[in-house]
Amino acid sequence: MVSPPPAAGPEPRRPAKLEVYREADYAADYDQRWHGRSGEKRDARKAQSLLRSLDLAEQCSGTSFHSIVDLPCGTGRFSDLLMKRVEHYIGLDLSTQMLDHARKKFVCARYLAADVAQLPFADQAVDVTVCIRFLHLVRCPKLRVKFLREMARISRSAVIVDYRHSRTLRVWGKKIRNRLGMLKLAPANPSLAAIHAELQEAGLTVSSRVSVHRAPLLSDKILLVCLPQR
Numbered sequence: 001m002v003s004p005p006p007a008a009g010p011e012p013r014r015p016a017k018l019e020v021y022r023e024a025d026y027a028a029d030y031d032q033r034w035h036g037r038s039g040e041k042r043d044a045r046k047a048q049s050l051l052r053s054l055d056l057a058e059q060c061s062g063t064s065f066h067s068i069v070d071l072p073c074g075t076g077r078f079s080d081l082l083m084k085r086v087e088h089y090i091g092l093d094l095s096t097q098m099l100d101h102a103r104k105k106f107v108c109a110r111y112l113a114a115d116v117a118q119l120p121f122a123d124q125a126v127d128v129t130v131c132i133r134f135l136h137l138v139r140c141p142k143l144r145v146k147f148l149r150e151m152a153r154i155s156r157s158a159v160i161v162d163y164r165h166s167r168t169l170r171v172w173g174k175k176i177r178n179r180l181g182m183l184k185l186a187p188a189n190p191s192l193a194a195i196h197a198e199l200q201e202a203g204l205t206v207s208s209r210v211s212v213h214r215a216p217l218l219s220d221k222i223l224l225v226c227l228p229q230r
């Protein structure tokens with residue numbers, strides 16, 4: 001299933017926010033955010049919406065999934081959940097520090113150090129790719145499209161992506177505070193229309209939207225089930 005990566009092309013500059021995960025201390029503390037009552041609640045909500053998205057993706061594509069690439073997998077937040085769902089699980093991340101923690105927690109899992117921009121897989125090598133808690137860190141739409149194209153290329157049936165969008169009370173509140181001069185930076189979440197457009201540009205069509213929060217207007221988190229255009 002693993003093949004050499006394609007030749008690298010020019011790409012927009014990557015945000016520093018993506019680099020912090022290569023720091024040993026940052027990687028060691030990463031799982032702390034899912035500890036405590038509210039952390040556990042947030043984690044469980046995301047896990048539930050991920051399982052629901054996988055069910056919908058199977059229904060839409062009319063196939064059962066046997067292989068998943070979880071990218072970036074970080075410290076293996078969803079490795080256990082996804083390994084229980086399919087026979088072939090691969091977790092992929094650029095940070096060997098994050099992967100070290102994942103390997104210690106899940107000795108049976110298969111992990112790869114690689115870049116989402118150049119995935120070391122052949123075209124349509126896996127049934128589905130899932131991408132959680134990554135794209136909102138990539139502020140540049142061009143770079144997001146580059147990453148999404150790679151996901152579309154390697155996925156036979158579906159791509160499930162986690163986005164932060166702008167149609168929520170939280171983002172509207174931030175926009176108002178920014179206009180009143182009370183908040184320096186305007187929120188950068190794209191609109192749902194812009195998200196659909198960039199997924200189309202990457203060769204993906206949205207088939208379902210799954211809200212992570214029970215009250216969608218209170219949260220900007222959404223999972224999108226996308227089908228590759230062939």
Ligand SMILES: C[S@@+](CC[C@H](N)C(=O)[O-])C[C@H]1O[C@@H](n2cnc3c(N)ncnc32)[C@H](O)[C@@H]1O
Pocket residue numbers: 018019021022071072073074075077092093094095098114115116117131132133134
């Ligand atoms: C916020 S974490 C998300 C990890 C996991 N999906 C989760 O929900 O906890 C973002 C991850 O993206 C990884 N990353 C950043 N740039 C990457 C790239 N170009 N290719 C692969 N992984 C990358 C980081 O190392 C980090 O582990």
